[in-house]
Amino acid sequence: MEDNAKQGGLSGLRVMVIDDSKTIRRTAETLLKKEGCEVVTAVDGFEALSKISDLQPHIIFVDIMMPRLDGYQTCALIKNNQMFRSTPVIMLSSKDGLFDKARGRIVGSEQYLTKPFTREELLGAIRRHVELK
Known part of the structure; x- marks a missing residue:
């Protein structure tokens, strides 16, 4: 099974995971690294914004509820940057509300995953939104 995932072209894929939960960051990082992704994590939007231009990720996963800069604000700032639009x-x-999903769309997010997410959901989101070579 893992060989198929590697053939799926995830190796070399740069992924950023922004979440104030160490457990979520570690879980996502472990899953993605097993698939060959290069993963950078950030505890909040400020840390993410300071790392994003160095990494130039192919896809970004961002938690909504975070201190200082929440996921909506972080997403809006990323999408307002010409380089990362x-x-x-x-x-x-962790909330599966219609309002949260709508608000995510408004700030420019492509998809909404409810935590805890599965390996399939995480990889499915990548395959759906990143053009794999």
Whole structure:
């Protein structure tokens, strides 16, 4: 099974995971690294914004509820930057509300995953939004 994922072209894919939960960051990082992705994590929007231009991620997963700069604000700032406007942003939340999903769309996110997410949901989001070579 893992060989198929590697053939799926995830190796070399740069992924950013922004979440104030160490558990979520570690889970996502472990799953994605097993698939060959290069992963950078950030605890909040400020840290993410300071790392984003160095990494130039292919896709970004961002938690909604974070201190200082929440996921909506972080997504809006990323999407307002010319360089990252086309980078897919996937919102992560423990809430599955219609309002949250709508608000995520308004700030430019491509998809919304409810935590806890599965390996399939995480990889599915990547395959859906990143053009794999």
